[in-house]
Amino acid sequence: MASKWKFTTKDLAEKPEILMSGHRACAGCGPAIVYRQILKATRGPIIATNATGCMEVVSTIYPYTAWSIPFIHTAFENVAANAAGIETALKALKKKGQLKYDHVDVIAFAGDGGTYDIGIQALSGAAERGHDFLYVLYDNEAYMNTGIQRSGGTPHGAWTTTSPAGRVIPGKPEYKKPIADIMVAHGIPYVAAASPAHWRDLITKARKGLEVNGPAFLHVIAPCPRGWRYDTSKTIEITRLAVDTCVFPLWEAIDGEYALSAPSKVIALKPERKIPVKDYLKVQGRFRHLFTPEFEHVIDEIQQIIDRRWKRLLKKCDMA
Amino acid sequence: MTSEQKGWKEIPIAGVCWRPATDYLTGDWKTLKPVRDKEKCNKCLICYMFCPDGAVTWDPEIEDIGFNLDYCKGCGICAVECPKKAIEMVHE
Ligand code: SF4
Ligand code: SF4
Numbered sequence: 001m002a003s004k005w006k007f008t009t010k011d012l013a014e015k016p017e018i019l020m021s022g023h024r025a026c027a028g029c030g031p032a033i034v035y036r037q038i039l040k041a042t043r044g045p046i047i048a049t050n051a052t053g054c055m056e057v058v059s060t061i062y063p064y065t066a067w068s069i070p071f072i073h074t075a076f077e078n079v080a081a082n083a084a085g086i087e088t089a090l091k092a093l094k095k096k097g098q099l100k101y102d103h104v105d106v107i108a109f110a111g112d113g114g115t116y117d118i119g120i121q122a123l124s125g126a127a128e129r130g131h132d133f134l135y136v137l138y139d140n141e142a143y144m145n146t147g148i149q150r151s152g153g154t155p156h157g158a159w160t161t162t163s164p165a166g167r168v169i170p171g172k173p174e175y176k177k178p179i180a181d182i183m184v185a186h187g188i189p190y191v192a193a194a195s196p197a198h199w200r201d202l203i204t205k206a207r208k209g210l211e212v213n214g215p216a217f218l219h220v221i222a223p224c225p226r227g228w229r230y231d232t233s234k235t236i237e238i239t240r241l242a243v244d245t246c247v248f249p250l251w252e253a254i255d256g257e258y259a260l261s262a263p264s265k266v267i268a269l270k271p272e273r274k275i276p277v278k279d280y281l282k283v284q285g286r287f288r289h290l291f292t293p294e295f296e297h298v299i300d301e302i303q304q305i306i307d308r309r310w311k312r313l314l315k316k317c318d319m320a
Numbered sequence: 321m322t323s324e325q326k327g328w329k330e331i332p333i334a335g336v337c338w339r340p341a342t343d344y345l346t347g348d349w350k351t352l353k354p355v356r357d358k359e360k361c362n363k364c365l366i367c368y369m370f371c372p373d374g375a376v377t378w379d380p381e382i383e384d385i386g387f388n389l390d391y392c393k394g395c396g397i398c399a400v401e402c403p404k405k406a407i408e409m410v411h412e
């Protein structure tokens with residue numbers, strides 16, 4: 001499945017902003033960049049719905065809304081159910097001849113809390129029922145707007161306020177849940193992992209997710225300067241490092257067939273380009289405690305996890 | 321339900337945000353602002369793609385970028401990512 005849509009940067013810049021300026025995301029917010037980029041991929045009328053989370057809060061602080069399209073805020077647990085309802089309502093209207101558009105795209109947005117933890121049952125159900133919608137997981141790897149609590153998406157060894165690094169534990173003891181693989185296992189037609197640093201790839205994937213008939217799932221890494229503890233100017237740099245270290249490889253699975261995307265494919269073909277995970281960890285304050293004699297071994301452990309996951313991915317992509 | 325209470329058909333739809341976020345200026349959050357060296361800039365629009373706040377503007381008429389300081393939060397991403405190193409963050 002290849003999208004026929006071609007775009008230049010100018011085309012994107014001349015498209016009206018769907019997420020308007022004046023939203024209250026923190027300076028340097030990764031998720032806000034992700035939203036802006038994804039919303040450049042739309043092809044016509046759309047309805048967006050957002051689980052509770054950072055981006056819902058910052059984009060709809062009463063009485064202000066940063067959305068120039070129909071937008072529905074829903075609870076933490078049911079954004080996928082909400083999207084399913086919207087899609088079904090549109091179908092019903094169309095059947096009755098009451099829909100003035102030929103097609104309306106439906107996008108569900110949720111963070112890691114609303115996806116890995118609280119929203120997974122609704123997501124799994126909507127995927128199984130085969131609703132035609134794009135689900136965007138913007139993964140900032142913790143519950144950020146409530147004060148940096150760990151989620152199923154927080155990586156091993158990361159400090160959060162509920163996995164504090166001290167003498168007892170070196171940050172989060174558990175591992176990041178392979179959420180995108182879980183979505184591939186649902187047998188849905190399109191799943192992809194993307195990063196805002198590689199914006200062409202991200203926007204193309206978002207478009208493919210909209211064009212495909214049936215559920216599409218987009219997992220996007222979205223750094224948070226407050227929760228990851230780094231300078232606001234480094235958001236994109238860190239995302240790029242996540243890809244270059246294979247902490248967050250870029251790939252897509254069309255009808256369950258995995259394939260690496262260009263920035264990660266280069267690393268698969270030239271393994272010497274793979275950067276040590278240490279370089280990714282050291283630029284983030286949430287891993288600072290690992291750079292001590294006491295917890296150094298956790299860095300090696302993280303490297304091993306990443307290597308193992310990368311090898312497994314290469315196998316799935318027939319590149320091992 | 322007593323007869324004085326409104327039924328669900330009468331009550332207003334809950335929580336409709338009616339005011340555009342653009343009415344809320346986030347520009348005063350910043351301590352640093354981006355300043356571009358026009359000579360160095362090749363108008364690649366990379367800064368536009370990476371700004372979290374839509375504060376980098378593109379004017380197709382004059383084919384040039386600009387900064388909307390009413391919304392720019394001074395994060396500095398544009399300055400770090402500009403391939404031409406054309407943007408400098410300076411104190412307001
Ligand atoms: S990224 Fe730099 S060179 Fe490109 S348009 Fe922006 S200021 Fe100009
Ligand atoms: S400093 Fe940040 S908010 Fe301001 S224009 Fe640059 S990227 Fe946008």
